[in-house]
Amino acid sequence: MAEGCPFHQPGHADDQVTMKSPTGCPVSPEAAAFDPFGASYQLDPAEALRWSREQEPVFFSPKLGYWVVSRFDDVKAVFRDNITFSPSIALEKLTPAPPEATKILESYGFAMRRTMVNEDEPDHMERRRLLMDAFLPENLEQHEAWVRELVRDYMDLFIDKGRADLVGEMFREIPMTVALRFLGVPHEDAKELRKFSVAHTLNTWGRPSPEQQLQIAEDVGRFWKTAQDILDRMYAEPTGEGWMYDSIRMHKVHPAIVPESYLRSMMMAILVAAHETTAFATTNAFRTLLSNRESWNDICENPALIPSAIEECLRVAGSVVAWRRIATDDTIVGGEKIPKGGKLLIVQASANRDQSHFENPDDFDIYRHNAAEHLTFGYGAHQCMGKNIARMEMRVILDEFVRRLPHVHLVEDQTFEYLPNTSFRGATSLWVEWEPAQNPERRTRSVLENPTHFHIGAPIKDDILRRVVVTEVEREAEAVIRIDLVDPHGRDLPDWSPGSHVELVSGEWRRYYSICGTRGDRSRLSFAILREPEGRGGSVHFHDTVKPGDVLHIAGPKNHFHLDETATRYTLIAGGIGITPILAMADRLKALGKPYTLHYCGAGRRTMAFLDRVERDHGAALTVHAGDEGCRLDLPRVLGGLSEGEQVYSCGPERMLEALETLAVNWPEGTLHVEHFTARSSILDPANEHAFEAVLADSDLTVQVGNDQTLLEALTAAGVDVPSDCCEGLCGTCEVAVVEGHIDHRDLVLSRTERDANDRMMACCSRAKDKRLVLSL
Structure with a gap:
């Protein structure tokens, strides 16, 4: 029996297998039937690959000629290693062009070569480091006010009509306008570029017929020529403001690192990337939110939830479905042998619905604590540089809608159509209706005042709070009360698994408590609180003040104390x-x-x-x-x-857990699982700390960590998204892999054996013993 053939199991009869992969392994019937241009994948790629996540996470698709990767950990691993898995085929035409189409492109001088998307190291990071300043969070702040004015201008055009196709009248227009301004392209040149950008998507990732290819080639050629004419004018007078002007000036200083051919390819590629993906993502987000009316109502009530809502939309309905890579050597992904030269379709949309990483992955939950860990933006050195521009645009658009058109709803029975391709997804139209007489600004223009200002970057976890109502407070033992919580609108609360906890929030008080109710009863959440007079004050506050009818907030449920159900x-x-x-x-x-x-x-x-x-x-x-x-x-x-x-x-007092950890020294790894009540002191004393540098191996960046900041704080300030929760070394959420360097462990998550391995650390509290750490980030 061949190793790495997961379908060679009971129930997969050999006579069902009719094809073989390039490694000689028989192809399962499900893999043989997989068609990325079929109706199921085009409608919902994550659902179409559910069978793969559950049975065959890496498989060869004969119809596509690619290895398909569907699980979160495997997709992230491929993104992480951009040496073994080269991005060089990311912009390769999926459907070869007929000679006639090639001649058309040649007639326009089409010469698309390497861009940030499809170039290998070391060239990629050398260029990226020179050209990324404009994408840093602190440099994006200046664009927010202008983006908001742009959104308001477009909304003014239809605010009193009562009906609109948001794609045609707004969502396709704004991202292109923002992209052009960011690049520094004059407004008068925008009209021509808008016409042809969609052709590049179909040309690269679609399966057009030979006849369609000819028209697409014309459109791509005209797009290319228009972009080059604009670049020529910018090149001749490189004194303007914008990313392309910055790149031209950098080319003149570093022509070997930023050659002219690179500028010409990027002029077209970045317009497509910034325009298509953001337009599709915004369309998908609005369709998702308006189809989940309770979530829409929640963000209308509390716009601070908009960043987390956007991340959840990017997780369940992101615009980037899949990227491509090619193996530079024989390797293994998810237990499957991939030969040198093997092409991979890594499906982020499927990874984003992987239940091994996201609890209740099929539920749409704007309060999900780890939604920002989605892979829609990619990961590692090739993670989307424009992710925070896209976030900013989507947040501002949504904020303006919940203020000005909170009563908007989808037009019923409309048909949603998508451009047929493997990698990008978004409806070509989105019709909505509303009653103009109910527009809030007809009553008062104050709705336009004091708009929500959003932090640039990943959502702030302290803002992701669910409103709940206390229904019961009962004494369960001496100094112990039980509190029951329900949704204020009578809705189901999220499902939870054994070991889960919530963060209970009341004013300035935020404390973690494990859930102890009846699992399966989604009408309420229950937890118990021990009154600790010598503690930090949270338990006393909740004991003394909480009563039935009170409105509180929770974050979660979250689980860092999972029960392995496979033990004997x-x-x-x-x-x-x-x-x-x-x-x-x-x-x-x-x-x-x-x-x-x-x-x-x-x-x-x-x-x-x-x-x-x-x-x-x-x-x-x-x-x-x-x-x-x-x-x-x-x-x-x-x-x-x-x-x-x-x-x-085990869960209990520190003395008991320390005794258990001492006993467990000689046990097999993974036998003992503990959860701590409290952290050791997490207060950073700069006088007793030293600065160090963190080298991010996956991203080829170096971050300086001061003696007055944690590693997590330094990474966040550098625009690197690292998930976090407790920030006290208790939960393990901010774990990062360590490639090199000695770790000063200060967490209560890792066992002694895990610490001795010196290959991972908690970014919120642990530090470098010396002056340098190399991380897998």
Whole structure:
């Protein structure tokens, strides 16, 4: 049986296999049937590849002649390694041109060569470093006010009509206008360029017929010639403002790094990239939000949610569906052998719906804490330079709509059509309606005052808050209360998994609490709070002030304490209020029929929350260790005879967790899983720290980390998106891989063995022991 043939499993009969991949491995029936130009992929590429994510994450498509990559980790790994996986074919025509079309392009002098999208190292990063200043967050701030005025001007044209095709009347126009201004192209030249930009998409990533190719070649040729004529005028007088003028001036200083041929190719490529992708992304976002009316209403009520809503739209309905790479050597992706010269279609749209990375991936949730980890912008050295321009445009457009047309809705029964291609997706029209008499500005022009100012870059996590109402506050034990929360509109709350927590927010107070309710009951979320008079004040605040009917906010649910459901046996150990995540795990294991034992420790039964329910539901597996009864937990005895494949989960006081970690030193890696209550002091003392540099291997950048800032802060300031949550070294969200250098670990996430491996760290708190770290970023 061939290694790396995932369909060679029970249920895949050999007589079903009729083709072979370039490695000689038989092609499964599903892979043989896959057609990126078929109706299912064109309608919803992520859904069309669900079977692949679940069964065959990397497969060879005979119809396409490419290896298709569908899971998050594999897609990210290909993006990360731009040496093994060259981007040189990213702009290669998917459908070869007939000789007649080639002659047409030649007649226009078409000479599209290397751009930032399809060039290899070291040329790519040498150029990128010279030309990226204009894309940095601090340099994009100056464009926001102008973008808003532009959006208002376009809206003024149809605000009183009551009906509009947003694509034709706005969404295709604004990104092109912004792109031209950013480049420095005079406004009078914009009209000609607008006509032909769509032809490049079909020419490169589509499957036009031979007859269609001739007209497309004409349009592409005219697009090229128009762009070159504009560039010639700019080149002759390079004193203007804009990215193309900057690039021309850089060419004159560094002609070997920024040659003229590069300027000519980029003049066309960046217009397509900035225009098509942003126009499609905006169209997809509005269709998604208006199809999820409750989410639309939420951002109308709270525009601060717009950045997170945009990221979730980019995750579930991004405009960039897939990119292409070619293997420069024999390699392995997702366990599948890829030969040298093998072409890969890496499908970000599928990766963005991978349940191994996004919980409840098919749900549209504008409160999703890790939506910004989507791969729509790519990753690593070739991540989209214009991502923050696109974010800014989409946020401003959406902010203006929720102010001026909150009552807008989709026209019913309209047909959505898409340009047939493998890699970019967006409807060619989007019809909406509204009642002009209800326009807020007819009552008061104040709706145009004090617009929302958005931070440039990824969303600020503290803004992603869901409004909830307290329905019940009950005492569960001495100094322990249970709080139940519901949605204020009676909607379902998100599903959650054992080990999940929420961040509860009340004014200035933000604290993390594990969910301990009944999983499957999406009408409410329940958690327990231990009053800690000697703590930082949060628990006392919630104990003393929260009452039924109060409106609070939560972030989450999130899970950094996942239960591995594949183990053979489990030992669960809870100390005090640590019963909350452990109880949810016990409930799940019982439902699965998995063997487990549960040890619940406390000072006395009166202090042990949910004890009645634990005894009722888990009595057969339970041992209660009440200190005032002289029944203390003997960890070495209880854990002295772990069976093969058994896993241990524990949450409780630091002393107990430290004892467990000491016992686990000789256990197989991955046996012990713990969750801490609190972090060590996370206050940075510059007097006792030293500065260091972080070299980002995937992006070929170097970031300086001062003695007064964390690595996470330095990366964020440099425009590098690194997910984060607690910022206290508790959750593991901000983990980054370390290639070289010695780490000063300060987190409570990694085990001793993991720290000794010296290959990953938490960016929010850990630092370099010396002066330099090399990271896989």
